[in-house]
Amino acid sequence: MGIIERIKEIEAEMARTQKNKATEYHLGQLKAKIAKLRTQLLEPPKGSSGAGEGFEVTKYGHGRVALIGFPSVGKSTLLTMLTGTHSEAASYEFTTLTCIPGIIHYNDTKIQLLDLPGIIEGASEGKGRGRQVIAVSKSSDIVLMVLDASKSEGHRQILTKELEAVGLRLNKKPPQIYFKKKKTGGISFNSTMQLTHVDEKLCYQILHEYKIHNAEILFREDATVDDLIDVIEGNRKYMKCIYVYNKIDVVGIDDVDKLARQPNSIVISCNLKLNLDRLLAKMWDAMGLVRVYTKPQGQQPDFSDPVVLSADRGGCSVEDFCNHIHRSLVKDVKYVLVWGSSARHYPQHCGLSHVLQDEDVVQIVKKKERDSEGRGRFKSHTTGPARIADREKKAPLKN
Ligand SMILES: Nc1nc2c(ncn2[C@@H]2O[C@H](COP(=O)(O)OP(=O)(O)OP(=O)(O)O)[C@@H](O)[C@H]2O)c(=O)[nH]1
Numbered sequence: 035m036g037i038i039e040r041i042k043e044i045e046a047e048m049a050r051t052q053k054n055k056a057t058e059y060h061l062g063q064l065k066a067k068i069a070k071l072r073t074q075l076l077e078p079p080k081g082s083s084g085a086g087e088g089f090e091v092t093k094y095g096h097g098r099v100a101l102i103g104f105p106s107v108g109k110s111t112l113l114t115m116l117t118g119t120h121s122e123a124a125s126y127e128f129t130t131l132t133c134i135p136g137i138i139h140y141n142d143t144k145i146q147l148l149d150l151p152g153i154i155e156g157a158s159e160g161k162g163r164g165r166q167v168i169a170v171s172k173s174s175d176i177v178l179m180v181l182d183a184s185k186s187e188g189h190r191q192i193l194t195k196e197l198e199a200v201g202l203r204l205n206k207k208p209p210q211i212y213f214k215k216k217k218t219g220g221i222s223f224n225s226t227m228q229l230t231h232v233d234e235k236l237c238y239q240i241l242h243e244y245k246i247h248n249a250e251i252l253f254r255e256d257a258t259v260d261d262l263i264d265v266i267e268g269n270r271k272y273m274k275c276i277y278v279y280n281k282i283d284v285v286g287i288d289d290v291d292k293l294a295r296q297p298n299s300i301v302i303s304c305n306l307k308l309n310l311d312r313l314l315a316k317m318w319d320a321m322g323l324v325r326v327y328t329k330p331q332g333q334q335p336d337f338s339d340p341v342v343l344s345a346d347r348g349g350c351s352v353e354d355f356c357n358h359i360h361r362s363l364v365k366d367v368k369y370v371l372v373w374g375s376s377a378r379h380y381p382q383h384c385g386l387s388h389v390l391q392d393e394d395v396v397q398i399v400k401k402k403e404r405d406s407e408g409r410g411r412f413k414s415h416t417t418g419p420a421r422i423a424d425r426e427k428k429a430p431l432k433n
């Protein structure tokens with residue numbers, strides 16, 4: 035029996051089983067069995083490498099956004115509108131068959147937007163180009179789930195289920211469960227609060243299913259069995275997702291209003307160019323990018339060319355900022371001066387661990403900063419990694 039059939043069989047057994055206190059342990063065990071099988075399913079087939087032909091797109095810009103949705107919801111139309119890169123759009127399903135990248139220029143940053151083939155129920159098991167599409171979405175920073183506002187609300191649930199089946203968790207935080215495998219000592223089970231979904235016995239049973247007999251486990255929230263399995267599997271990806279309801283030009287105002295009020299959702303029309311600017315703003319916020327402007331001593335900052343940091347990708351500390359400019363810069367930094375929302379007063383003297391926020395301005399003060407006339411080393415350079423790197427190559431000013 036193949037993996038997919040085994041999953042189907044267990045799912046059928048779960049559906050047959052009544053949910054009550056007596057069956058709780060058995061159901062928990064079945065959930066763990068499914069999770070293990072799904073992980074097996076995710077392993078790439080032997081001999082294959084990467085995402086697959088037509089899907090290996092090089093990362094570009096400060097972040098990557100994937101367009102995921104059923105066929106013909108308007109993904110390609112949206113890519114063309116937002117990036118100017120043409121992606122074939124037509125009224126028949128599966129017009130797009132590969133991954134088409136475009137670039138959005140927004141807030142002095144560049145965002146790579148990826149158009150993808152439509153996916154359907156069963157994508158997580160490899161139907162259509164499901165596997166490739168999912169691999170690409172996992173490589174992106176956020177997902178725009180494009181939905182047809184005139185079609186069934188069920189599409190959103192189906193897609194969410196497909197993405198969950200491959201370990202993507204949309205708009206969720208990692209469970210607050212500490213878990214560490216040990217070599218000896220048995221299982222130590224603790225919680226900081228009363229648990230209503232999981233007890234010690236159920237937890238043991240799940241761990242047993244994974245053949246884990248020595249581990250430390252601490253619940254810091256009232257988590258579910260699914261949360262526990264996610265933590266044990268350890269391969270989940272937590273991503274932000276914006277639900278983009280397109281084609282509101284063909285839907286009544288009451289329905290549009292209802293869709294627009296759902297969390298993490300936005301209603302648009304590509305045909306009428308409605309709300310696209312709001313979509314961009316929402317997308318940009320969700321990415322959590324942090325623009326930092328470098329201020330050479332005695333000069334105005336260059337507000338056209340920020341260093342772009344991200345908490346999810348590499349971090350936002352002063353050290354991360356310095357590493358972004360030049361890898362050898364950190365060891366020369368004495369302190370930095372910071373203006374902006376992360377500073378308590380202007381300018382604030384900060385060390386390497388200070389966490390920067392969007393639109394902060396930073397001036398780097400190096401060890402042996404001043405020359406005999408009190409001129410700063412940074413006097414003549416403007417911002418930007420290349421320019422600072424160039425400057426480093428020239429003879430430093432004498433002290
Ligand atoms: N009424 C209406 N139609 C739209 C809108 N946006 C796109 N369409 C139409 O929807 C159809 C499908 O658009 P595509 O952009 O090809 O959709 P897709 O999601 O890329 O489709 P696949 O690549 O096949 O998955 C086309 O006929 C578009 O003209 C819109 O805002 N309103």
Ligand SMILES: [K+]
Pocket residue numbers: 105106107123124125126127128129130
């Ligand atoms: K289409």
Ligand SMILES: [Mg+2]
Pocket residue numbers: 109110111122123129130149150151152
């Ligand atoms: Mg398309």
